[in-house]
Amino acid sequence: MASPTAAVRTKRRADDEHPSGDPRFALIDRTLKRFQYQQDALIEVLHTAQEAFGFLSDDLLIYVAHQLKLPLSWVYGVATFYHFFTLKPQGQHxxxxxxxxxxxxxxxAEIVAALQKEYGVAPGETTRDGLLSLxxxxxxxxxxxxxxxxxDGEVLPRETPEGTLARVKQQVG
Ligand code: FES
Incomplete structure (x- = not known):
């Protein structure tokens, strides 16, 4: 029979591990531990979550809220307030x-409309094949x-709808 100490240790390990088994949660846990689970560290923790997963899914927001013992509405509010957080998966381009x-x-606006028409994607969205975020x-x-x-990080000046389409096609396909 396992000793009580071993049982506690086993339980803690099971508690520490995210049920999904996704190792990226360990990165979030590391940040949580570094900031000793302080609620003030919310932005840092969300940054780590986004870097690890590429975007902040509902599951991640729930996980962070749970770990920091914050209301989900608060975590969601912060994630949507700052423009550097994204709640949707981003495309390759x-x-x-x-x-x-x-x-x-x-x-x-004509440039946006041209891209929208060609790729079937509205601003703030990503194409279904995950190739382009607009x-x-x-x-x-x-x-x-x-x-x-x-x-893709390159600033393009004096664009036209036609020029932009050609450029994006070259890059994205
Ligand atoms: S309005 Fe477009 S760069 Fe300023």
Missing amino acids: NCIVCMGTACYVKRA ATARCLGSCGLAPVLVL
């Missing part, structure tokens, strides 16, 4: 079209180069 005033008056921004800080977009 990423296109952010600036829709700020300077870009808007230079046909940025997003819009309020101002990318390069108004002199309007209309501007960022494709």
Whole structure:
């Protein structure tokens, strides 16, 4: 028969391990431990979760809320408030079209519409095959180069709907 101490140890190990068996949860657990499960560490923990999984799924938000003993509504509120968190899976390629005033008056909306039509994806969404995520921004800080977009991290100035489509097709297919 196992000693009481061994039983406690076994129980703790089982408690520590996420039921899914997904090792990425260990990364989140490490951050939780580093911050001693303090509720103030919520943003740090969400950052780790997003880095490990690519986006914050409902399951992750529930897990973090449970571990930090915070209401789920609070965790969800923080995750949706900060633009650097995303609650949806991201595509292999990423296109952010600036829709700020300077870009808007230079046909940025037409660029978005062209991408939307070609790939069947609305801003804030990812194509079904997971190849392209489309997003819009309020101002990318390069108004002199309007209309501007960022494709896979590269800033592209003075874009046109036709030029953008050609460029995205080249990159995404
Ligand atoms: S409005 Fe597009 S970069 Fe400023």
